[in-house]
Amino acid sequence: MEFGYFHYPLPANEPVLSYAPGSPERKRLKEVLAELKQEKADVPMYIGGLEVRTNKKEKMHPPHEIKHVLGHYHTGEEKHVKQAIEAALAARESWGAMSWESRAHIFLKAADLIATKYRPYMNGTTMLGQSKNAYQAEIDSACELIDFLRFNVHFLSEIYRQQPVSASGVHNRMEYRPLEGFVLAVTPFNFTAIGGNLPTSAAMCGNVVVWKPAHTQVYSAQMFMRILKEAGLPDGVINLIYVDGPTLGNVCFNHPDFAGVHFTGSTGVFNTMWETIGKNMHTYRSYPRIVGETGGKDFVLAHKSADVDLLVTALLRGAFEYQGQKCSAASRAYIPSNLAEDVKKKLIAGIESFSMGTVENFSNFINAVIDEKSFNKIESYIEKAKNDPKAVIWAGGKCDKTNGYFVQPTVIEAKDPMYVTMCEEIFGPVLTVYVYNADKFEDTLELVNKTSPYALTGSIIAQDRAAVQQATVKLRHAAGNFYINDKPTGAIVGQQPFGGARASGTNDKAGSILNLYRWLSARTIKETFNAPVDYRYPFMAEE
Numbered sequence: 001m002e003f004g005y006f007h008y009p010l011p012a013n014e015p016v017l018s019y020a021p022g023s024p025e026r027k028r029l030k031e032v033l034a035e036l037k038q039e040k041a042d043v044p045m046y047i048g049g050l051e052v053r054t055n056k057k058e059k060m061h062p063p064h065e066i067k068h069v070l071g072h073y074h075t076g077e078e079k080h081v082k083q084a085i086e087a088a089l090a091a092r093e094s095w096g097a098m099s100w101e102s103r104a105h106i107f108l109k110a111a112d113l114i115a116t117k118y119r120p121y122m123n124g125t126t127m128l129g130q131s132k133n134a135y136q137a138e139i140d141s142a143c144e145l146i147d148f149l150r151f152n153v154h155f156l157s158e159i160y161r162q163q164p165v166s167a168s169g170v171h172n173r174m175e176y177r178p179l180e181g182f183v184l185a186v187t188p189f190n191f192t193a194i195g196g197n198l199p200t201s202a203a204m205c206g207n208v209v210v211w212k213p214a215h216t217q218v219y220s221a222q223m224f225m226r227i228l229k230e231a232g233l234p235d236g237v238i239n240l241i242y243v244d245g246p247t248l249g250n251v252c253f254n255h256p257d258f259a260g261v262h263f264t265g266s267t268g269v270f271n272t273m274w275e276t277i278g279k280n281m282h283t284y285r286s287y288p289r290i291v292g293e294t295g296g297k298d299f300v301l302a303h304k305s306a307d308v309d310l311l312v313t314a315l316l317r318g319a320f321e322y323q324g325q326k327c328s329a330a331s332r333a334y335i336p337s338n339l340a341e342d343v344k345k346k347l348i349a350g351i352e353s354f355s356m357g358t359v360e361n362f363s364n365f366i367n368a369v370i371d372e373k374s375f376n377k378i379e380s381y382i383e384k385a386k387n388d389p390k391a392v393i394w395a396g397g398k399c400d401k402t403n404g405y406f407v408q409p410t411v412i413e414a415k416d417p418m419y420v421t422m423c424e425e426i427f428g429p430v431l432t433v434y435v436y437n438a439d440k441f442e443d444t445l446e447l448v449n450k451t452s453p454y455a456l457t458g459s460i461i462a463q464d465r466a467a468v469q470q471a472t473v474k475l476r477h478a479a480g481n482f483y484i485n486d487k488p489t490g491a492i493v494g495q496q497p498f499g500g501a502r503a504s505g506t507n508d509k510a511g512s513i514l515n516l517y518r519w520l521s522a523r524t525i526k527e528t529f530n531a532p533v534d535y536r537y538p539f540m541a542e543e
Helices: 024-038 078-097 100-115 119-130 134-161 192-204 215-230 245-252 267-279 308-324 340-353 372-386 441-451 465-474 513-517
Strands: 041-043 045-047 050-052 057-060 071-074 170-178 182-187 208-213 238-240 258-264 289-293 298-302 330-336 391-395 410-414 430-436 457-461 481-484 520-528
Touching: 024 119, 041 215, 045 078, 045 215, 057 215, 071 215, 078 170, 078 182, 078 208, 078 238, 078 245, 100 119, 100 134, 100 192, 100 215, 119 134, 119 192, 119 215, 134 192, 134 513, 182 192, 182 245, 192 208, 192 215, 192 238, 192 258, 192 513, 208 215, 208 245, 215 238, 245 267, 258 267, 267 289, 298 308, 298 441, 308 330, 308 340, 308 430, 308 457, 330 340, 330 441, 340 391, 340 410, 372 391, 372 410, 372 430, 430 441, 441 465, 457 465, 465 481
Parallel strands: 041 071, 182 208, 182 258, 208 238, 258 289, 298 330, 298 457, 330 430, 410 430, 457 481
Antiparallel strands: 045 050, 045 238, 057 071, 170 520, 391 410
């Protein structure tokens, strides 16, 4: 029984620690990295109150040190998906009935646990499992994940506070119910915070969840799951399983209690999900919510008035931080002819100054790409460009998977603005530039808008305000997150709600109030205090 309205004010973003030499956080993180490397983790699935181990175990390797084994995780099959759904549905009634402040405090406690004693463990598992350097891990698996949890509690309390008006003699109220069934969360390798947010945002709203992370993110996913359990998350509310996509879809998308999917991944997979759900509509108890953030072919457009150093830094960071494996990474750039030579010289110098290697060496700016499949795909694009008269390699181009999946940051100049690497998502440290006639900015705006089916992020670099205004208007639908004089990456929860349209997803803005509405089903309740007792209206009386 609730005896008050519990509101949670807007939080501050979690401060980013520096990990500078001599800092206590750097010392502690290095200790934890050594500890994690010495252990051999045995990672179960979490279904209901059980830790499920199977005879099918997969090794976990750091992408930058493939000969090292971090441990094993236990893979599941169709029966485990069914068990996860059953466990979720069994927990549904009690979870949905739990008071708001009790639900909220589980996630707020999890945020505080990550901010304190588990911070080096969330960062350490992300660094080793996904090959992120200390800073990239800190802004992801610590700060962003903490922010998702705290801000979503605030946003949801704002939603609960929104109530309809009431006329005289009537009281109206709105209930924000969880969906009727279970929610499926399918999360990617590249952000531990996304792995944490997709299941918890739905669960926070009173839903029960089946969570399948990418296999290359299991190491940090299971660490987060353990933190949720320590924070008091009841058994069955979130069920963490490791199965292949077709098996998952075959069970979940044919289940009558399937109520929604929260997805981040490729456009192709999302399209298949949507098509399958559409064909199975006759099966479901309700219309499922379909929420997805998919691919990107994100642009940087420079005007002839651009500051060259600002532009080059935006490209070096935007294209190559976390090896270009961000949905938001700059992968195509449009450089005006008056700046091209200067930009080329400084880009090459910047790339040649990069150090590349393991995450334990904090001086390395670049680490490995996620796995061999990704490595091979990226290498194939680079090799084709080396032998294509329509492309020129400005910098990089070396690939080596002897000890880890290392791809040297690469810049390709495309002689054709519709060259393949200007159009297709590569998801690696490859930036393609097109040099355009500096006096044809308007034509280039049209080119940027039409080149890619995606519309996730993009930026305009210009000192000329008229050019900024022109680009902002013309490219209104070309990016869901648009940046002026900055790189197109690094969205912060509560500051730049993230998501794109077109082939980049449903633009439901993770980390904003908009996303939470998708996991709620409203019920309006009207109570009349003095109801009519005669059907006749005054207009019916005779004069």
